[in-house]
Amino acid sequence: xAPMQAKVKSVLSxxxxxxxxxxxxxxxxxxxxxxxxxxxxRKEGEEPSAFQSRDFLRRLCVGKVVQFNVLYQIPVxxxxxxxxxxxxxxxxxxxxxxxxxxxxxRDDAGKKEDTEEGTTLLERLEALEAHAKADEKGVWGxxxxxxxxxxxxDAKAFAETWKGKSIDAIVEKVLSGDRIIARLMVTxxxxxxxxxxxxxxxxPGTKRTLSDGSEQPAEPFGNEAQAFVDQRLLQRGVSxxxxxxxxNNLLVGEVRHxxxxxxxxxxxxxxxxxxxxxxxxxxxxxxxxRQAEKYAKDNKLALFRGHVSAxxxxxxxxxxxxxxxxxADTLFLRxxxxxxxxxxxxxxxxxxxxxxxxxxxxxEAKEFLRKRLIGKHVKVTIDGKRPATEGYEERxxxxxxxxxxxxxxxxxxxxxxxxxxxxxxxxxxxxxxxELLAAEESAQKEGKGMWNPKPxxxxxxxxxxxxxxxxxxxxxxxxxxKKVPGVVDYVKSGSRFTVLLPxxxxxxxxxxxxxxxxxxxxxxxxxxxxxxxxxxxxANRRCLQRDVEIDVEDTDKVGGFIGAMYVNRENFAKxxxxxxxxxVHAYSAERSGNANELFAAETKAKEARKGMWHDxxxxxxxxxxxxxxxxGAADAANGTNGEPVTNTKKEYKDVMVTxxxxxxxxxxxxxxxxxxxxxxxxxxxxxxxxSSANNQPLPTPxxxxxVVSAKFTEDDTWYRAKIRRNDxxxxxxEVLYIDYGNSxxxxxxxxxxxxxxxxxxxxxxxxxxDAVLSxxxxxxxxxxxxxxAIMIGEVTSDRQLIARVDHTDQKxxxxxxxxxxxxEQKDSVNADIVGEGLAMVPRKPKAWEQxxxxxxxxxxxxxxxxxxxxxxxxxxxxxxSED
Numbered sequence: 001x002a003p004m005q006a007k008v009k010s011v012l013s014x015x016x017x018x019x020x021x022x023x024x025x026x027x028x029x030x031x032x033x034x035x036x037x038x039x040x041x042r043k044e045g046e047e048p049s050a051f052q053s054r055d056f057l058r059r060l061c062v063g064k065v066v067q068f069n070v071l072y073q074i075p076v077x078x079x080x081x082x083x084x085x086x087x088x089x090x091x092x093x094x095x096x097x098x099x100x101x102x103x104x105x106r107d108d109a110g111k112k113e114d115t116e117e118g119t120t121l122l123e124r125l126e127a128l129e130a131h132a133k134a135d136e137k138g139v140w141g142x143x144x145x146x147x148x149x150x151x152x153x154d155a156k157a158f159a160e161t162w163k164g165k166s167i168d169a170i171v172e173k174v175l176s177g178d179r180i181i182a183r184l185m186v187t188x189x190x191x192x193x194x195x196x197x198x199x200x201x202x203x204p205g206t207k208r209t210l211s212d213g214s215e216q217p218a219e220p221f222g223n224e225a226q227a228f229v230d231q232r233l234l235q236r237g238v239s240x241x242x243x244x245x246x247x248n249n250l251l252v253g254e255v256r257h258x259x260x261x262x263x264x265x266x267x268x269x270x271x272x273x274x275x276x277x278x279x280x281x282x283x284x285x286x287x288x289x290r291q292a293e294k295y296a297k298d299n300k301l302a303l304f305r306g307h308v309s310a311x312x313x314x315x316x317x318x319x320x321x322x323x324x325x326x327x328a329d330t331l332f333l334r335x336x337x338x339x340x341x342x343x344x345x346x347x348x349x350x351x352x353x354x355x356x357x358x359x360x361x362x363x364e365a366k367e368f369l370r371k372r373l374i375g376k377h378v379k380v381t382i383d384g385k386r387p388a389t390e391g392y393e394e395r396x397x398x399x400x401x402x403x404x405x406x407x408x409x410x411x412x413x414x415x416x417x418x419x420x421x422x423x424x425x426x427x428x429x430x431x432x433x434x435e436l437l438a439a440e441e442s443a444q445k446e447g448k449g450m451w452n453p454k455p456x457x458x459x460x461x462x463x464x465x466x467x468x469x470x471x472x473x474x475x476x477x478x479x480x481x482k483k484v485p486g487v488v489d490y491v492k493s494g495s496r497f498t499v500l501l502p503x504x505x506x507x508x509x510x511x512x513x514x515x516x517x518x519x520x521x522x523x524x525x526x527x528x529x530x531x532x533x534x535x536x537x538x539a540n541r542r543c544l545q546r547d548v549e550i551d552v553e554d555t556d557k558v559g560g561f562i563g564a565m566y567v568n569r570e571n572f573a574k575x576x577x578x579x580x581x582x583x584v585h586a587y588s589a590e591r592s593g594n595a596n597e598l599f600a601a602e603t604k605a606k607e608a609r610k611g612m613w614h615d616x617x618x619x620x621x622x623x624x625x626x627x628x629x630x631x632g633a634a635d636a637a638n639g640t641n642g643e644p645v646t647n648t649k650k651e652y653k654d655v656m657v658t659x660x661x662x663x664x665x666x667x668x669x670x671x672x673x674x675x676x677x678x679x680x681x682x683x684x685x686x687x688x689x690x691s692s693a694n695n696q697p698l699p700t701p702x703x704x705x706x707v708v709s710a711k712f713t714e715d716d717t718w719y720r721a722k723i724r725r726n727d728x729x730x731x732x733x734e735v736l737y738i739d740y741g742n743s744x745x746x747x748x749x750x751x752x753x754x755x756x757x758x759x760x761x762x763x764x765x766x767x768x769x770d771a772v773l774s775x776x777x778x779x780x781x782x783x784x785x786x787x788x789a790i791m792i793g794e795v796t797s798d799r800q801l802i803a804r805v806d807h808t809d810q811k812x813x814x815x816x817x818x819x820x821x822x823x824e825q826k827d828s829v830n831a832d833i834v835g836e837g838l839a840m841v842p843r844k845p846k847a848w849e850q851x852x853x854x855x856x857x858x859x860x861x862x863x864x865x866x867x868x869x870x871x872x873x874x875x876x877x878x879x880x881s882e883d
Contacts, residue, residue, distance in 0.1 A: 008062050010235045038050070038097070048145060067086040158192070165242060167185065171234055175195070177203025198255050200254075201266055239256045244281050263292075265292075273293065329411075375546055463507055512565060513563055515585055551566075654671040657796035702723045703726070799821070
């Protein structure tokens, strides 16, 4: 009889194989090896060496294609074929099994050899058995007995003992695509046979027979999933890493065959779905399973054959600024165009207000997020949208990252948010959902945030502005302090705020001194003053929920406090005035001591025609103040803005440009006695700091406005510097080098006291003077403005220039200059910048520019037109000034 071919599906014992038709795996037959008998594997008790015998044959055959011949059959009972098997390498069974001692010749074998082939085989086997006996091989030896446990009494205890450890195992049966019966070889002589759930996946069920005898049909693709795993794992050696137990007290483990995790292969074939319940058990490995599932979805395989990938508009990463923290899971973001949108963090929820254990942590969680994000630039990716439901409007779910840190993960790690349990088919989830689940589990174990059984102490801030009496009582204390730290809790108008004082556990109403902002509407029926709403919106954008510092000067008639408020160390009243959204109140400005700063800001806003000064006319203002113009010029004593006119005779100075800031403003040193004195001072300054006696740190933390010695980072040299602002947490200061105009932030360890008698500003005034290039208007576009600043720096760096002082601002001393590279004064730096398309002729020249610079403006206009024609700089895409 010609040999037949089949694939070995499994091995029942050391003498019996289950064969599959190569072309139709559903066709199976059982073949026992002729004339031999091996010890039996039985649930009620294995015969000695039964496992070793079967394992020898299993390793040889399972999963391989073999040739077989049937020599005889036993028709009684279960019909079974007996025969021989030839392996791919030519070795034959049962010869090999007998030779290794894993099977004995049957007692009745002599009755079966009714053919010549059978007789020859039997004789050969008898000889092989004799050698195996003599060599004490296999069953003829003394192998240790293997104890097998089929009923696991305490799966949880077993999981605790073996959690995270890999155990070699053999898959005895595949129940479905996500569960197997595995023989766990805990030790060489102790085995445990039990059900193991494949971690991370949920496969459709197979056909089941219920307790009443009825059959429950298989779920779609249930049989296919079972067959897929069966083909790859049945009786294969695998490693099982125990991860935990299921609610039904079954072991959950990661099952790996030589090519990797079986869960990945099942998911990639579309025959299972990821299950979130195992996410915390798998940790980072869950991400690989999600990717495998995504592959099946994208390719519409099996379970996902009708899947439609969710497409959300704006899924790309965009940048925005956090304008307001509504709660620990809801933020308001503002884009570059200034529009605001409400965003919910994907897959996380703030401490539930309805949960008495979580609710007390709501304010703490919100403050945690506010401190880290308010006003910061973040990266946003929209993950999906939740449609409007009763009581809730449509919500955008997004992933927000700040400084390469996922904000939702930061909240969950610190116990200030819980993770939402999504439905299996819910796609609007965070891309790091599994990391969030693991972080939540860790935070719960460590008792962080809202998982702390001890709730935080509730603090109701005392209202210092409750009435005039309370305000007066607190005024004395607050007025003695400088730069009191606070948080803007509410913006009532452009110049009126509710400020929280966390250090004092209090709040107050603050009214900005020195200015008057137009009133905004107080309700739907109220009408705002012109630019009142704009001022209110500007204050909201810049101040709401920001950390601020306040200086209190007085109180008003209703209990409000009058004073200055600093946002990022800048006087916010000045910012309002500069934007044309407030005017200076002369009397209160003089009282506050900020008059010069505020008047300079107002002049700047007027000249730029900003806000309420959009139609400002200097001549009309001068006439209003009783100043007459004749032939377009003011009286010799006063300028167009009511300020003294500088000498009309042009002044020339030899200068060095020591610093160019990002807006194109300059710092100049006037070459002459001042620079000579500075050189001499710096030589003495260097010698002074070489002495160890002068190497003492500041005795107390620096204060804003202090003049100190500061060691510049780039050259490690000491210079005179002024403290701009301090960060007491990081012990750093931003300093301005007063003789050169540049600034940097350095640690307090690089600061030293300045000997005022030898090196103070009374000995030698600061040598860096403020200057602006005359007759120019720089572009608003950051890229071109940066190019302009770079060009100025490159042209003027390390060279002596001639500066023609065209005008000097009488309020702050800023010089408006035209810079020339040499004494011939053919071409100016100002003209070169216009020629390169990096600045334009002012569209609304200042009054002094109109009076004294008509010819200059005309010449610059020609350079500008040429730059437009050649599409240089800001003109490369056309005339941007036409809009």
